[in-house]
Amino acid sequence: MRRPIDSLFGRLVVLVIGVLVLSHLAWFAVIRVERDNSQTRYAVEEAAFLVEAVRQHVANNPDQPLPSRVRVVPLNAPDVPQPASEAIPRPLSRFLDDMKDRLPDDTDVRPGEPGAPPSVWVHGAKDAGWIVVPVQPLRPPRSRDRMLVWLAIIFSTAVLAALFAAWQLQSPLRSLAQAVGRFGRGQPTPPVPERGPRELRQLTHGFNQMVREVSQTENDRAVMLAGVAHDLKTPLARLRLRAEMMDDEKVRDGVVRDVASMAHIVDQFLVFAHDRPDGSEPVSVDQTCERISRAYRAVSPNAEPIRLALEAGPSFVLPAATLDRLLSNLLDNAHAYGAPPIVIETRRGANGWVLVVADHGKGIAPDDLIKASRPFVRLDPARGGSGHSGLGLAIVERLARRAGGECEVGNHAQGGLQVVMTFPFDIATRPVAERRAGPQHEERAL
Incomplete structure (x- = not known):
């Protein structure tokens, strides 16, 4: 509280x-x-x-x-x-x-x-x-009411003036604290007005410069990563076509699997490098979870079905592309490293809508939890195969923050990994045009 x-x-x-x-x-x-x-x-x-x-x-x-x-x-x-x-x-x-x-x-x-x-x-x-x-009375009978009234007037005026001065002093600090919070959550951070005392102006100037340099570095890295991943898609397609033409069935299947793994890694690179807001139409989270659960059951009929605990209702919506990527990455991660049953839960929390995906595997060591959502980090060296690049949880965290939410990775009491995502209640009322406008629109709105 x-x-x-x-x-x-x-x-x-x-x-x-x-x-x-x-x-x-x-x-x-x-x-x-x-x-x-x-x-x-x-x-x-x-x-x-x-x-x-x-x-x-x-x-x-x-x-x-x-x-x-x-x-x-x-x-x-x-x-x-x-x-x-x-x-x-x-x-x-x-x-x-x-x-x-x-x-x-x-x-x-x-x-x-x-x-x-x-x-x-x-x-x-x-x-x-x-x-x-x-002689004059040493203590003449004077009414204290008038003195107390004047004292109250002077005190009230002084308090109002002091509160206004305090508000003027803390207002730039509050703007800077809000900008730091947005920057820490990975959300677009417009420049903070440089106002207030000299030391505060210097601090704000340093923060704005840091945000610009970090944003420029992120853009350069995203452009480089997207360019490399995009350039790899064409040779991978040719390599897959040539593999399909091999006579040896065993060798052909192995090469096709390797090409598919490389293509999956390239797709992960492209998703991670994509830094624009999702402009797709919002869809019901509960209905999408049911649809994806049925799709996984159709692909693997012998596997244990995904357990659903959907209590949010139709008011909880997310952009369709963002929600599909969130669930696909989390379910792929749970199937690859966790153990059944896999549970998808939605509910209305105290601070926003909550989406939880959990498995019942071994989870992650407490010392490694802080590194779990870092890009290109593999907690287990043996997990390098099967098309995994160490971007799954990093993509989930970036997508959740880009949608205005928070992502928390941890182990639940029953064992296994649990990813808890919290989204603001007003996410359903944000117009698609505003989300498509991106960071520039948010800067103008602020």
């Missing part, structure tokens, strides 16, 4: 959101602490200014009344607050400490009575009484 967190974009999203959450929480905490400190400093400066103003007023204009909420109380007045004997709130304690630091050292500073309007009582060494001045 594909998890979004495994992708580069998913991890960038988690990283960006995590960083933004931490930064906004830190910003919120710093703003709150700085706001409290600013309020305390402002309240201290305002109270100290009022105390000094009262002192000057008493010294210069003792007969003039004081402003509202500002008064001078005698030292022995009954309402003078006592020094705090219990723990007081931290904001008030910090205010009193800052107030004492702001005033001379011998100044006594006391808070007003709880429940009354906020005030501070100050008595200096030269004061005739207590100077009472109002």
Whole structure:
């Protein structure tokens, strides 16, 4: 199952959101602490200014009344607050400490009575009484809803901008990863646009150059192989004709068999070198499997019939020529190297249509499985005869990938070789004209 967190974009999203959450929480905490400190400093400066103003007023204009909420109380007045004997709130304690630091050292500073309007009582060494001045509330009742709303707006804007930047960064990487996947499956790979950071552009440029060089090498090899195989068909036909004219029946039959084996190898070369998409009409895979099974039974009536487990239904279709070549190569390989019964299975899988061909022979050694589908590789040197060139499984893999599918070669639990081919569900809806257009059409579509 594909998890979004495994992708580069998913991890960038988690990283960006995590960083933004931490930064906004830190910003919120710093703003709150700085706001409290600013309020305390402002309240201290305002109270100290009022105390000094009262002192000057008493010294210069003792007969003039004081402003509202500002008064001078005698030292022995009954309402003078006592020094705090219990723990007081931290904001008030910090205010009193800052107030004492702001005033001379011998100044006594006391808070007003709880429940009354906020005030501070100050008595200096030269004061005739207590100077009472109002102070601002150290923690004014402010609603946090507005701050949280602005915080949410800023956070959402930052997340959207960061996600857009992350998408811009990972989009070229995703295109390159898709192109690498297509190239690894042997499918036509159009050039990837070179965009993004400098290092990514350099990587994309190197990949495009590698694809061009590999494609050119493949084309040169295919042209050479097809030319050689095509040129051999004429002398082989003449050699077969001359063999048919031999008098010795035993020698004639041996030469004819050898010529037939060579012709089969040449045909395999031509199929392997053919690199154009199959433009034949799609046919039902289940019906074709039944038809080929009956044909093999008619050719070898004494052999054990091919077992069929066809569950895909009429929706599973493949191009006729591709399907015939797939089944003929796999069945020839199973009859030559495997053991009966041979089983053909079709079904609807989780990721696409599945076509399986299996036998019950010895299978392939686990160490040789990775080499099984390589061209011109014979896992058993004794298999060189009978017209086998080491291209059977290589042709199957190339045909399956050219049709948009995947091919997996392995041994099944009951013993024997098993070839599992998986094709996308939409293969039945692809128009024939699109398949005939080949790689150029796919490049334009992309």
